[in-house]
Amino acid sequence: MEPDPWFGSADFGRIDRFVDEAIVTEFYCIGLPLWPRHSAYVTRRDGEVQRIPIPLQRRSVLLGYLRKPLWFATIVLAAPVVATPARWAWLAVPALVLGALAAVLTFVAGRLSRDERERRALLRRIVGVGAPPELLPPRLRAALGHAAESAWAAQSGEPWRRAIARGCASEILIVLADYAAEPELVAHARASFDQLTN
DSSP states (O other): OOOOOSEEEEEEEEEEEETTEEEEEEEEEESEEEEEEEEEEEEEETTEEEEEEEOOOHHHHHHHHHHHHHHHHHHHHHHHHHHOHHHHGGGHHHHHHHHHHHHHHHHTTTOOOHHHHHHHHHHHHHHSOOSOGGGSOHHHHHHHHHHHHHHHHHHOSSOHHHHHHTTOOOHHHHHHHHHTTOHHHHHHHHHHHHHHHO
16 A cells, blocks of 8 residues: 555544455545545456446545544653653553554544445355445446346356245345345345254
């Protein structure tokens, strides 16, 4: 990863990291993030990094604003403690508090839950991108949904909704229901698949 530029624009607020995918927000910046330009789902397809534009993600924007300034404040407070401990030792406490907060926001906040990691792993296996369908631009979402339909058609001539209704177990069916934005169908397809594999 290239270092953040002092002036211009750069990615901050990396969240939802999964394998080589993540959500980031590009900010205008002068050393520190000033104003968000847009969020993107960053993934790697066919060996190349791709940035899929998505709506601004509030968590990414918030963490983008907080992480780097908190690390900067930690360094500013800790430097006098290291340089002249006899005089500035009292700054160690706020420096440690800010450092701990910065560490939590950098290494803990923005993680995916176990269920969401499994969901994105499944989406990635079937359509090549782990991005949740609801985040994707309509054209890309339609194209990836069609790819999942083609994968199912190559496996079975039965309409996928009917296959889910009769309890057919397939990861492709879970993805098709997810792309159709029908949670009840997702739950039904997943239950059938889990029953087969457990």
